[in-house]
Amino acid sequence: MASENHDLSLTARRRRLLLQAIGSATLVGGIALSGRATAQVLRAGQADVLDVVIIGAGLAGLTAARDLQRAGCESLAVLEARDRVGGRTYNHDLGNGVVSEAGGQWIGPGQTSIFDLARELEVDTFPTYYQGKNVYLVGGAKYEEDLTSGQGASNPITEKLNELARGVPSKEPWTAADAAAIDQLSVGQWLAQQGVDNQARLSFDASIGLTTGTPPSNLALLHYLSLINSADCSMEKLEGFKGGAQETRFVGGSQILSIKMAEALGDKVKLSCPVRRIVGWDRDVVELHTDQGVIRARQVIAALHPALCNQIVFDPPLPDGRAQLQRLWPSHAPMRKTVHVYKRPFWREQGLNGQITQADGPLILSYDNSPPDGSVGVLAAFVRTAQLPHDPKRAESTLSAIYAQVLGDEALHPTQYHDHDWGKVDPWTLTCVGSIPPGFLTRWGQYLKPPVGRLIWSGTETADLWASGMDGAVRSGHRAALEALQALVKAGRSA
Structure with missing residues (x-):
């Protein structure tokens, strides 16, 4: 006993x-x-x-x-x-210790858990390169805009989204007081109700599509508001580079x-x-x-x-x-990202940041994904799979020609090209x-x-x-x- x-x-x-x-x-x-x-x-x-x-x-x-x-x-x-x-993180090895991320890659203010993890694992971070002008291609026209100092003037539609997001808790958005009514609408339907013009709609479509992998017409307003709620009820912080969720990268890539x-x-x-x-x-x-x-x-x-x-x-x-x-x-949002590698980030010399948006072609958004020291130039891009050939050589030349419209003939001669279609690489991703x-x-x-x-x-x-x-x-x-x-x-x- x-x-x-x-x-x-x-x-x-x-x-x-x-x-x-x-x-x-x-x-x-x-x-x-x-x-x-x-x-x-x-x-x-x-x-x-x-x-x-x-x-x-x-x-x-x-x-x-x-x-x-x-x-x-x-x-x-x-x-x-x-x-x-x-x-859903994966690094392309570009040689000499340089990588370009094929999947998730950015972090920003308020994302304390992953910052803490990186610190504990002794993984350094560095700022995303966004200094200089963005370029927009619409048909044969080209427009430039400098957003280095911020994300542009305050937009009343953005302010309204931010205010709505205060009532939609990111933890359980379906418990919001007016969840049933909000969840009947897509973001596209809501934007149409606000009388958004075509130019503003293009901007909303591009940024929201990159964040969520689907056009606003297919995206639940309730879900999008919950994402904004996570970002301190700031669409600017959710979508932006400077001061936003795309502000910082990992040395050695996210993987x-x-x-x-x-x-x-x-x-x-x-x-x-x-x-x-x-x-x-x-x-x-x-x-x-x-x-x-x-x-x-x-x-x-x-x-x-x-x-x-x-x-x-x-x-x-x-x-x-x-x-x-x-x-x-x-x-149904697998995403496809491409990488062009050049001897140097020559677009910086032109006062450009590498961000190119195309309204009516295969390029959704390109961006400067070069290493911290700029030892090589890397242009990564989100692309519209249906509008870009699946053959790597044809895809490379198609995108190079688009880049050349903005950056000049040097863009026609990358030293490497990488293409990662998450819908095709394996059966274990489905969507990003x-x-x-x-x-x-x-x-x-x-x-x-x-x-x-x-x-x-x-x-x-x-x-x-x-x-x-x-x-x-x-x-x-x-x-x-x-x-x-x-x-x-x-x-x-x-x-």
């Missing part, structure tokens, strides 16, 4: 230690736990059952894994379907964050390991059927785009609300950014974040702030790790 009481006392002390550790956790800067104390109290259980399995080795999944490991949880694995880490986290996790990260089936998500131990065998876990973090979850068979089927959200989540249509969030948003059985949902789309951005991915990873630890403690108490 004395021995039994001693065992009960020891178990109680262990649980108390972990509860105290989790009580000290924060979501902003990561999980501030004592690794030694936490490791001592996480239950051992069956040797072949992991405490946590994370699906997806992008920013969200790797952040969650990193937090768990820092909390003392070593019983984990990260399963990645691709043969690389980074998810370096995931690469560094994965290196620290070592063999806990399993590449080329897609999850095909999840069995028993409603039981104490979940089975994940992968291309590398069956893995068993007590908690599962799905750090995936919601629509990508449809590629996994759930047994038993997920509850109807969650299943419908995944089935109906839009996935969120393009939520009217009526979706008020019907299905409530099913996005709550855990289902042993399944915890992560990924930038689930973030309370900066959803669809890299910062949102990091925030969602912090939250998911904390939820997993709390679930393990709760299960330990009831065991």
